[in-house]
Amino acid sequence: MNRFEYIKAPSIDEAIDMMDSTVPEAMVTRKDGSAKVVKAAGTDLLDLIKEGILEPGRVIDLKNIPGLDKLSYDKEKGLQFGPMVTIADLENSPEVKKHYRALYLAAAHAATPQIRNMATMGGNLMQRPRCWYFRSSAHHCRKKGGTTCFAQIGQNQFHAIFLTNVCPCVHPSSLATALVAYDGMVELTGPEGKRVIPLSEFFTPSEVDVTCENVANNQEIITNIMLPPVNEGTRAFYSKHGQRESYDWSMGDVAVVLQMDGKKCRDARIIFGAAAPIPLRREAAEAELKGKTISEKVVAKVAEKALEGATPLAHNAYKVPLFQTLLKRAVMEAVG
């Protein structure tokens, strides 16, 4: 771990003034040890520093900034929470459990109870992939500014089966899978003020820019996360599959949010986690579900559509049937 300056920012504006780099930039174009980056709980940031792949000059802690850990729910406005809300806060919120089942399930299955108590939602969305080559200081991969993708030619059993051309890492946030399924939005605050964008546009595919995972720029901080209200016909489910049940990353996770008219599906969101470098929406499968009465047969067809276009690598073809099963079960569970 390198030496760095550590500052607790008193306010968002001051934190923005103090920072000058995203974590991805600090790992590629600002490797001289001068980058000034922000930290929430540090669950991931400290890992990166300890792994010797991030050497910031300054770490700006957001922990002392008041008001970033508020969570509120309103029937009309939906769910809103600050970046310092922890995963445990979501898991323990009665409103989340009641109205946003898929999000609750995602929160309840993330990491460990201890980590959920510490890890923040802002940090969760900003965390970097767990690809073992990316995390290894011995492998100068594309994501770190190199020219080789070691996963494409190496050990890729836990890597992507979609969007694998440039960098087949998978996005590490399983909470994001659920948030995207609820059409979540994120508010970013920078020197010029705030901008609000849908989470579906927040994440950056590696084809667009392999060195980062989202559109936040070097002086932007997530200040709010918003989910639209649900209605009476909303049915949702989330399930995650890891090698282990306790404390594991996802081998595959699926969030489905359905708008039901009685037994008919009016609209659907189907999102795959750990399938691609971003939380991956499966539009063709959603279309297949729209207007249909849900049955085993319909769901089988939906699952087939959802995996169309998959390009599994040498060691992860098992993910195709895995996602099909997870999706089929999630839809059936959602409608109960």
Place this chain on the structure above:
Amino acid sequence: MANPNKKKVVLPVAPDKEAHGPVKHLYSKKIKLPYGVPGHGLTEKEREVAIDEPPPMPINEKLSVVGKRTKRADALYKVTGAAKYTADIQLPGMLYGKFLRSPHPHARIKSLDLSAAKRYPGVHAVHVLDMEPGGSVQLDGGHDASAETYNIDKLPLLRYVGQPIAAVAAESQNIADEAVKLIKIEYETLPFVLELDKARQKNAPVVFEEKIEEEISEGDVGVTAADKQQGNLRGPTTSSFLGGARGDVDKGFAEAEFILEKEFRTQVQTHCCLETHGVVADWQPDMLTVYSSTQNTAGVRDDLAELFDLPKSKVRVITEYMGGGFGSKFGAGHFGVMATILSRKTGRPVKLMLNREEEHLVAGNRPNSHQILKMGFRKDGKISAIDLTSYGTAGVALGAGVGRVAQDLYECPNFRMAQYDVFTHAGPGAAFRAPGNVQGIFALEQMIDEAAERLGMDPVKYRDIIDNHEVRKLERMKGAEAFGWKNKKPGSDPGPIKRGFGMAQGHWTRFINLNSSATVRINKDGSVAIMSSVQDIGTGTKTILAQVVAEELGLMAEDITVKIGDTLYPDGPGSGGSVTAGSITPAVRNAAYKAKMDLLGQVAGAWDVEVSDLEMKNGDVYSKSDSSKKMSFGEAVKKMRTNQIVATASRPDDYGGFEIGNGIGYGRLGSVQFAEVLVDTETGFIKVERVVAAHSCGRPLNPMQVESQINGGVIMGVGYALYEDRILDLNTGHMVNANLDQYKLPYAKEIPQIETVIIEHYGAFSSTDASGIGEPANIPTAGAIANAVYNAIGVRLYELPMTPQKVLAALGVS
């Protein structure tokens, strides 16, 4: 690392085949000891023993402390953090060490520049290792450890990622970590090979051009001659200390009703000791003191004494608390040698603890295996022939055999084996909780399961036909009862998630280490202490020693102070091969008995009664014939003529002698385990729901700790069966999951409900009649789970770990 110059490596358990013959006694006596299993035809066995052996210890039911569930002596210190492990040791002026390690799997060092590292503020020394020490275990002899300089042309070839090159000692860990990065080094990279199959091919890059003279390594089954080395292939080993080929294998197959021939593969498992390997070395003019996280304080002392040319009396090794070793923590290790060198260079204590990544790369592992097992079966189920060929790689080390289970678990008149070591450019293997046998059982017990099915027989009943081991038979019976075996109807669930049941068994040799001595001291204030260099590696040795002495003196376990893990005390055994309880407890009891006799003699004089009339029980000393003569232990010790009674005793031979040499006892330790699993046929996910583990370990000294050891063995077996796997990147030679995040150990939800059945088995072998349990507990688990998986889905998995990927592939889903 396998060492071209060394003839023999010391094993954690050294089956010395040079039979010395039974020890003769000037004065002996005949005693009758409990023999068999209480409630199942317990009898007595008469043994002729030395005159000063204590009287037979009755069965547990008749005892007050031994055999009772007793709280761990150091539990409070451990859970409050008061216990000081090696990693916690802080000495005045202590420096911190850090290694520079090879980033390449095969390379030659072309140039080395230490100047920047030496200049870095806070750095006190930089040392280049000009020898090839192995992981934690093996050590070069004949090396000039005092050399201050190195010859660039004589630096060892780098043969695996992580191989130690040099180290710095600095004022903080942070400074050491930074400074070591400043060592400038140029490499000439060379072609390398990592895979077992590829390393065997003719054109594969060769790991050792020179012949490896080393004959044996831990985990190996026997001795292979050095001339049997071609390319990376070395062997075969065709015999173990239990013998070699027997009968006529071809004739046996000809006589078989049916023959099964299958191939099995197992993965590399790393030890994952929660406390990493490491030492604090303090070189002082009059004494070298080394705090070491080791399973063998005496062994570390011997290594360092030899290497640094010091008298053993001037090397002190201390292990007060130890955070797990599982076979990987024998010997000084390259870190121990380096820390000692750095301490001598700087005149300061040096702490050198490996980090988690280093722990995976260089501190040992269970070698993988490729086993081709062919077995013939007669119509009545009896095994007519066994032919085993195995290949395994311990990376740059030897010891990749698959054990002695095929050879010795079942009756079979015709047997042969050929076990090969294959060198690869990967970190050295080390002994790992029942080395070889764990790999071997995965294959053997699936074959037996398959044969039972072929014969239309229940797997438990089938084993009653082919296995005549009485204790194991009882374990099968009691285990099956606890498990509800006969009520289990497998694989019939209509949904995608199938439930299955399976069982497997294993065995382990009863090793005894005669280098087991202890001192018992009774002080005039009534305090009692035990002293030995034997270490408690987390299994509860301190507690059982206190129990044994308390039983002898009529006290409570908590009345006894246990000072162990320090080579200033009498030598105790290394804790490997499940030898500790069986080796040291008789020595401790005998020392306590001697001290007791001394004390009673003094009391008898004061009371004018015979010593034989006196008894010590429930904290009192009293005359058996005169009830008026009674006093508390506290009063009795006041009668002592001196301030202290001291008695030392060593482990005598087993009563009745040894089966082989001076350390392999009669009788094998049996183990039988039953597993219940759920298999999701659509996701491939396996969940172990329940394990019933039936075991024997001679006299169970502390059932609570026996259970704890069995639980640990089962959990480790679940990890081996389903999750753990050292994954190497084939393009760069790096382990990609060298952490505890992506190297998967079983955690809370992966641990099944574990029920233990402990068979109290008396063999009349010693004054405590205890045996070990560490290794037997880990042997059958993966086999039982594999058989249960087959039972659930009807498809057999021949390869570990049984991941969702492999299950789906076996089912033809992906």
